[in-house]
Amino acid sequence: MTGRAYLVGAGPGGLGLMTIRAREVIESADVILYDQLPGEEILATLPRSAELIDCGKYGGNHTLEQHEIEALMVERVKEGKTVVRLKGGDPFLFGRGGEEMETLRAHGVPVEVVPGVTSAIAVPEMVGIPVTHRRYASTVTFITGHEDPAKPESALDWEVLSRLKGTLVILMGVKNLPKIAAALTAHGKDPATPVAVIERGLRPDQRVTVGTLADIADKARAADVRPPAVIVIGGVVGLYEG
Numbered sequence: 001m002t003g004r005a006y007l008v009g010a011g012p013g014g015l016g017l018m019t020i021r022a023r024e025v026i027e028s029a030d031v032i033l034y035d036q037l038p039g040e041e042i043l044a045t046l047p048r049s050a051e052l053i054d055c056g057k058y059g060g061n062h063t064l065e066q067h068e069i070e071a072l073m074v075e076r077v078k079e080g081k082t083v084v085r086l087k088g089g090d091p092f093l094f095g096r097g098g099e100e101m102e103t104l105r106a107h108g109v110p111v112e113v114v115p116g117v118t119s120a121i122a123v124p125e126m127v128g129i130p131v132t133h134r135r136y137a138s139t140v141t142f143i144t145g146h147e148d149p150a151k152p153e154s155a156l157d158w159e160v161l162s163r164l165k166g167t168l169v170i171l172m173g174v175k176n177l178p179k180i181a182a183a184l185t186a187h188g189k190d191p192a193t194p195v196a197v198i199e200r201g202l203r204p205d206q207r208v209t210v211g212t213l214a215d216i217a218d219k220a221r222a223a224d225v226r227p228p229a230v231i232v233i234g235g236v237v238g239l240y241e242g
């Protein structure tokens with residue numbers, strides 16, 4: 001077996017925030033498995049000489065199931081190919097990159113991980129919201145908003161999360177935003193805590209909606225906020241100047 005696999009972070013959107021290593025690895029690829037999260041600017045530059053496999057869109061509606069993506073990667077590597085799995089942001093933050101690494105390893109496939117600039121930090125940052133700040137937040141917690149907070153079997157402990165004084169950054173949280181805001185306030189987080197929702201960060205049609213835990217669900221509904229978006233909760237949101 002001469003093939004190998006790379007789990008590559010494409011960054012939060014735009015060629016400028018992709019690493020040189022990511023670019024090198026993409027140029028060397030025989031096969032690239034991608035989804036829409038890296039954005040058009042990056043996807044348009046993928047080498048046409050490689051086999052380009054669209055693994056689906058964000059927000060459900062996958063063209064390939066996760067197990068099919070992993071099986072395809074293993075198969076192509078075993079054919080001796082250099083395989084790149086290109087993922088938005090950083091490959092190991094909520095992108096199932098960890099699972100892909102496990103599967104590849106289980107099949108004896110050599111894997112290199114290429115870290116990427118994560119949207120969880122860069123998207124707020126690019127609108128002037130630092131996720132930590134000496135005056136406002138000494139911790140930052142990254143949370144998946146994919147899980148319904150109302151589910152009793154949730155892996156997330158909203159009681160604990162509501163007590164954290166630092167910044168909360170929620171990915172994949174647009175659909176559950178009303179429930180998330182309600183869960184945090186129900187467990188005692190101040191309803192006046194500022195919240196920013198940044199849609200399509202670093203894209204030409206980026207949009208920011210700001211509010212508080214008390215009113216962000218209504219504001220997001222009124223603005224018809226859609227994924228992908230990064231939700232930031234905490235005092236640092238006060239630094240946003242619009």
Ligand code: SAH
Pocket residue numbers: 012013037058087088089090091092093094095117118119120123170171172173198199200201202203227228229230231
């Ligand atoms: N591994 C990725 C995150 C994958 S989960 C990373 O490190 O960035 C997918 C979620 O990332 C989306 O639902 C959204 O919450 C967030 N996201 C990724 N890129 C984004 C962008 N350009 N603008 C807003 N949100 C983005």
